[in-house]
Amino acid sequence: MCPLVSNMSELEDVSHHIHDRISSVHRMLDLSVVELPQRKKLGQEFVALEKLLEEFERCVGRQKEQLKQLKELEETFQKDLEDVQHLKENIPAHMPRKKGPANGGEPVLTQKEAADVQPAQSENVKKTNKSVVREIEVITLPEYESIPPYMKGRVSYHQLNAAVQSINTAVTAKYKILRQSAKTLNNQARKLHQRFKDQETKDTKGQYFVVDDDIREFTQMKADKRFQGILNMLRHCQRLRELRGGGITRYMLL
Template sequence: MEEITNHLEGRLDTIEEGFKWMSSGVLEDTLACVDSTAFIAAKIEIKSEKFERLKFRHEDLVKESRTWSEKFHVLRNLQKELITLLPQAMIKSKDTLTSENKNKNLTIPSLIQFKLPEFDSIPAYMKGRLNYNSLNQALEEFNSVLKTKYTFFNQGFNPNANFKTKTKYQEMKKLETKETKGLCFLVMDDIKALPSFKTDSSRKSIFSILRHFHKIKEIRGPGSIVRYAVIEGI
């Protein structure tokens, strides 16, 4: 507003200066001043009309904004009233949902370590280069990763968590199938970094032994995904 006022005042000063030239009595200067003054006056009139239109538009926007603000408050109040009319069974707080999730948590199993007589009963071709201590060490590593994974998973999906945490949970959820219901499992991405599972030969021997003693079962697909699900004690 101040900028427009200053601009118009500047234009009026120019017209006033022109009138001084007109009073000098010089014909050429007077005609030039008349032309210039008429042009400036026309521009002032156009800008003045434009300003009036903007002024009215601004007033309309203010009124519209107030109207929408009033509607918003009405809707908020209506929402509060509707919630009070809903059956209590339909109103679930965050604490209620968390409690329900806890009731559905999976019990995290552990692979029981081999006793020496059990280890001695394993066929030589199945053991390969594995010894008693290295086999049980592999079970400890497997159990540790399984516990960490399902402790996180049992917390449920948190929409307020960061992107990395939400993505991790969703990727775990995608790996579940009808066959994995009620089971805890690991996939190769969970296992391959573990010291006891780094080589193909070690992994092959360990999983062959675990299947042989019905400690795990493999659930395959879709594609090349293999899930190593713990079934011991189930």
């Protein structure tokens, strides 16, 4: 039984006893006017009533203490609730998440998902895996804090991860075009497809990369000095590396 309910039941029992004793005292007072022997009994009832009143005070004291504890618990719970609500309303837009293998191949499956995959579906799974595009993993807070201050400048943690998201957008858009047949594309997309092909070298085979023009084409970011500073931070966090050649700087995903 809940301690508070138990104390309330105890308090009610004591209250009933006090009420019964008071009623008994009233009867004896009425009888004491005509019956002298009742006065001795009346004194005993007063003693019993006094003890009951003392017990009643102790019960009240215990309930006051429990009420105080419950109020403190309520305040703690309310603070926790406010903290949870604050976290819910301020979830970073770019939470770290587990990515697939570095080669952009078969995605990671949970045990349940793996158990649901039937052998007859293996060909479909392989076809789906070919459409998976590599992305840069978001920067964790410890990684951000490890970046030297001179390198970070005024770029905040959220701004850095917003840039990561923009680069991933450019990568996804670029390789979506590359994986289509040039015959199925319109004139503008066909020109982009050819440009992407021309930028590839033997060193980029099987790798994902973007260049400054891709950033301008597919995102709202400017490939300016600030962007170069962000790239330095991403290289520091081992998300990118540069590959130069043919007058182009390629930002290779790691």
